[in-house]
Amino acid sequence: MSKVVHEFTTAIPEWKPYVKPLDLAEASAAQLEALKITPSNTKVSDYVLVLAHDVETLTHRSPLFNGVMYNKGGLSRAEREIGAVGASIVNRCIYCAAVHASRYNQLAKDETVIAAIFADGVDAEIEPRLKAILDFSVKLSKCPSDADASDMQALVDAGLGKDEILDLILSSSLFGWANRLMHTLGEPIAE
């Protein structure tokens, strides 16, 4: 029996869309280009096939997403994942939270931080630097944003450089985008 997941977890569910993914047989040249479909690469997730309905944003979104999460320098990849998790908690995107929490665990080789965040949210007892990162991400993700000068100062006090702060702003904001697609256009299903 498959069932919808409503609680935060690091076990990555399957994402089932509420709308029909693009049928590759009906895809335009621009859609195939944005999907990077080649004869040797025809595997595309349902999520990306859903987004392919709006090819003029998908074309830029994919490289933007990869740049924000994986480009060189600045904030560590693990700490960018905390930015993603903070947003996903505010927006209750169970799927995004699962993917990025488990990625944090892999990168940091530690499961205690995510366990504490899933149990206690912003009250999680985690080291000060991660706490400042989580707090900022959560506040920026509210609508309207609740982040203020003292939250920014807390990042500086926790030792983040300006390049790292910019990367945190980008990863937290990016999940304000991703959550609003993933959580509204489909649902997470446990196998």
Place this chain on the structure above:
Amino acid sequence: MAENNDVIAAIVGIEPGSALAEVVAGRADIMALTQQTHDGALTPVASGGLTHAERAALACRIAKINDDKDFEEHFEALLDSAGPSSDTARIADIWFDGGSDIRLKALIRHVDLVAHAPKDATRRDIELLQEAGLTDADIVRLSELVAFVSYQIRVAAGLRLMRGLA
């Protein structure tokens, strides 16, 4: 639109040569892709079932819901330049709920929900759009618009706070 070359830089007031400009230059690729997505979401070549004027008017609502005056003005200017009908221009009025127009009412309801409280969205909210006559492709276009604008507003909000750093 030359004045829209980089909406975030203009709105945040990133002075060329400033410390903030130098930091942001380190992620110039991301900022350029952000602007390109803005154009793809607001003024796409193939706009599907959502006109440029409707997109700008809905984005204006999203800016208001985020209490962001600068983005409100930006999207208002975009709306004006699209030459909207009076009905379409009304979408930007946060107190207007679409009235007796079923499609408009569904668009506005969904945009307000997803901008403000995406956590509350369910399968039923997508069904309401489908029942109002939106195609699945237009539902994705609408979703990208709300999602992208919510992102862009947050990037600018964070950069405004960075501007205050010594």
